[in-house]
Amino acid sequence: MVDGVTRIACVRVEAFAAAAVERCEPGLREQPLAVVSGAAPATRVVEANAHARAAGVRPGLSDAEAGVRCPGLARRPVSPDAQAAAHHALLDACLSVSPRLEDAGPGLVHVDLAGLHRLFGHDADIAARLRRQARAVGLEARVGIATTRTAAMVAAWVGPVVNVLPAGGERAALAAVPLAALEWPDALQATFRRWGLDTLGDLATLPREGLGTRLGPDGLEAHDRASGVDRTPWVPWTAPPFWEEAQGLDYELETLPALTPVLAAVLGRLCARLSVAHLVADALDVRLALLTGGHHTRSMTLAAPLSDVPALVALLALEIEAHPPAAAIVGVAISAHVVPRRAAASDLWQPPAPAPRELAGVLARLTTLVGGANVGAPVALDSHRPDATTLTTFSGQPGTPTDAVPDTRPAADRTGEPAAGALALRRLRPPRPVTVDVHDGRPARVNDPAARTLAVVTCAGPWRISGDWWDVHVWARDEWDVALTDHTVWRLTHNRLTNTWTLDAVYD
């Protein structure tokens, strides 16, 4: 707000359909490009970039005529996915400057500048910032700033790439703009020519009601544009919960090495958007359009939030390598679940931890190697059942040192020597079935089919435990600690429900 007057910026991307294609293929920026639609021979030019327009290529031309006017013309089909992604990218870029936006159509965004002058300076500085953020997501934008949205939009349409209209002087500034500099419906343009109108000022002097009577809603809208008056309420835009980038292909991809550059391009655009919004990806959903008409969808939760393109490309490539699609690929769409970026330095008093990018890569490779069910942080379940453990996601976050707990266990033996720690078990999964000779109710000999028959030197027990008696998974067992003649010490279990013996673990 300048001197109590609200200022609005209009960010506009010229030839938006062509700009969206150029964003997917940056190499096309340096050559004439036409976006076309329709099947040959009825193919028509929909949009052309600046190089093509300089050569005389205009929307509506037939493909053949465009080729004659500009021999080196590159042609690409209209891509609604690319346009939607580019438009969202433009909105994201503007959102990084102001929280109040209005989506004004493809390639057009209104930005409320209230409160931004203290942060970024004058109107021209804010406009430069908006252009810089748009360039960061691969779009070249023009910016017009005025007191109303309509005047700002006209300012973004004509004049220099940053066109700031002084507060209160919009009407005078717009009056000199030629009508031909703006886009009008053909019938309206013909009417203006017939009436002898040359500038917006000429149009603004006409009575609005009369224009409405003669030209209908189009006439009223034209008069509002010429006067720089807003008649519609501001419709704020909020960021969508998902962030998506997509790219269609004119050719089929059948191998992972061929797909990787496409993944890198799509992820590069997605990460650029995340970067300007100070976000990072927490999970990725990739949707591959297949030649058969179906889709191959994969979801990937990242070990740590990332916005690093090479790491994400490597992770996605590993995921697709582990789960390849059933047919050739003709389109790629990637959406990200995002979390705010944490710009925090490592704790000085914490031990070092793996970098999130490297840890994510290692976890993905380990998952490919041994399977996702075999990688993670162990969790002891709240159960009395022996060996009740599971795996959970490994966070990779170091913690603060835990205070040493004084060891209150008694001395290990009668000599009073202290124990260094707890005696560990090596589990046998699944437990190994054995037959046991029992004398006087105690194990005397263990016949292990996988080894030999061994006599019990000493045994201790039974340690009777049971649980889940309220469930179908009821268990009841007697545990014995047995020292065998081969100098091993085992935990031997007698299942009281099935009357079977198993070796559960070995003390080691």
Add this chain to the structure above:
Amino acid sequence: MTELVGPLSSGRTSLLTLCLRDVTRRGALAALVDTDHAFDAAGAAAAGVELSRVLWVRAEGHRRHALKAADLLTRCPGFALVVLDLGESPPRLSVGGAYRLRLAARRSGVALLIVSARRVVGGAAVLAVAARRDRLAWTGPGPLPRRLAAMRSEFHLVRKQGAPSAAGAERLWWTA
């Protein structure tokens, strides 16, 4: 790179668990490559290991997978300790493979502990320790024991890089 070898019931897994406890209680991260899926997580938690700071990789008996996993983890700086538990049938490891592991551990500043029934990395190990069971202590109210109370292990220094002849032994009690 340290090698810890010994037969079953020698106390090597107890020493492994003690290492995990010390590292994780310091706040650092550890990784355990478990070839035979033998790690007792509940027992380790009871022994004081902070399980959330342990990355458990289960190779389900595939020794080549276990070696590859250890190779990946030793190349990732940030882990204070990587344990490769090769179990009772350790694979044959070439001299080149052993020195590759050692070089990776040195470059990334990771302590690599290899636990197995016999020595597998030979001269590539900076330290090699052999464990054997020394004594058992039983407990119970009557003449017949009701529970294993403790076990004493004896650890011999087999190799120490730079030392002409390794010698020395230490006995440790483990409470059951």
